[in-house]
Amino acid sequence: MTTRQQTNEYHIQKGVIAALRANSEPQLADRLERCMAGRVNGNPRARTCQSPGCLWCRAPMIQSWWRGICEWAAPGTSSLAVIALRTPISLREAVQRLRRSLRDVRDRLAQNSNPWRSVCFAGMVGGDGTAFILVQHERVKRHEVLTMLRRRWPTVVLKDLERETPLSTMRVDDAADLARSRRGVEPLRVVVLPQRDRQSVASSE
Numbered sequence: 001m002t003t004r005q006q007t008n009e010y011h012i013q014k015g016v017i018a019a020l021r022a023n024s025e026p027q028l029a030d031r032l033e034r035c036m037a038g039r040v041n042g043n044p045r046a047r048t049c050q051s052p053g054c055l056w057c058r059a060p061m062i063q064s065w066w067r068g069i070c071e072w073a074a075p076g077t078s079s080l081a082v083i084a085l086r087t088p089i090s091l092r093e094a095v096q097r098l099r100r101s102l103r104d105v106r107d108r109l110a111q112n113s114n115p116w117r118s119v120c121f122a123g124m125v126g127g128d129g130t131a132f133i134l135v136q137h138e139r140v141k142r143h144e145v146l147t148m149l150r151r152r153w154p155t156v157v158l159k160d161l162e163r164e165t166p167l168s169t170m171r172v173d174d175a176a177d178l179a180r181s182r183r184g185v186e187p188l189r190v191v192v193l194p195q196r197d198r199q200s201v202a203s204s205e
């Protein structure tokens with residue numbers, strides 16, 4: 001890592017710490033500050049803060065969630081949808097909207113097409129607002145998935161599962177917001193489960 005990158009990172013982290021203090025979160029700010037000091041001094045014994053607001057602690061958290069999501073996907077019947085969320089709203093809000101929209105798209109299609117009922121999504125949104133969504137579509141062809149997603153997100157790209165990881169760097173206010181929510185990086189996760197099979201539910205009752 002270059003010195004310039006490092007300087008930039010400390011600058012961002014200081015911004016997050018200041019934002020937390022301004023939002024009456026002095027203890028959380030102290031934790032991030034201690035974590036940063038430990039890293040600056042190269043002290044291996046220093047306690048890491050494990051806050052999603054922290055630039056350094058957040059990266060492994062995102063990577064670990066992402067690995068789990070990739071393991072969940074069946075490569076033969078899954079595709080990776082890359083969706084750019086470019087809106088002035090906060091990152092957390094953008095993720096919530098995406099989650100609702102994906103469910104909405106799937107549910108509408110499932111009303112008239114049984115195979116769509118089994119379509120499900122799992123993914124994460126990176127700090128830059130780029131969503132990496134794994135689409136499990138066992139009974140629906142990939143080109144159909146792409147066509148339907150494009151109606152809602154015209155710039156969506158569908159790929160094979162690749163070695164890509166959502167970006168962990170994010171805007172200061174988004175990082176502070178994530179830290180204050182105290183739910184790790186879970187707010188960046190998008191999960192839409194398959195619809196319950198009404199027939200099998202009915203027969204088991």
Ligand SMILES: [Zn+2]
Binds near residue numbers: 032056057
């Ligand atoms: Zn930390």
